[in-house]
């Protein structure tokens with residue numbers, strides 16, 4: 047891989063099956079330069095957030111792979127569910143739509159609220175629900191891109207859900223919206239499964255400077 051990194055993995059701190067060190071070891075084996083641990087926010091409380099971060103930092107100190115401590119927040123009406131005190135302690139925050147909505151317009155409204163949320167850095171698996179609820183029109187997508195550009199937010203290219211598509215990624219690149227590669231691994235063996243992400247990124251004409259974490263790659 048040209049840009050071997052994975053910014054979205056889960057551990058036993060939420061619904062993943064491996065430990066923090068298992069995911070980092072898997073990242074080393076796959077030759078990644080950067081891996082992020084991004085467990086679901088609603089599993090983390092003040093008490094275990096501290097052990098979460100210190101465990102990540104401890105193993106990061108022993109690894110040749112750059113390791114980031116993040117979370118995956120849920121996008122709720124009005125923004126993400128990551129509290130300020132939590133966001134402050136983390137390297138970055140992904141926000142994803144997990145709740146069921148009926149129409150693409152509702153989905154986009156949720157994403158807009160996350161784009162307006164200061165605690166959010168990256169939108170997770172954007173459009174994963176579109177095959178079930180319908181695809182938004184080009185103009186509506188343009189509004190999302192405009193807001194993301196204005197607010198300096200990034201999108202992940204998810205190899206788990208195969209989203210967003212190459213056209214959307216191309217438009218991100220054109221506007222200077224940063225991108226990341228994401229396996230969304232829930233087990234160590236899936237860490238680093240980001241081949242789809244890179245192939246879409248390269249097809250869209252992506253270069254190193256288009257990646258959010260280029261300084262680690």
Ligand SMILES: [Zn+2]
Pocket residue numbers: 118142144170171
């Ligand atoms: Zn998710």
Ligand SMILES: [Zn+2]
Pocket residue numbers: 054056118230
């Ligand atoms: Zn996830």
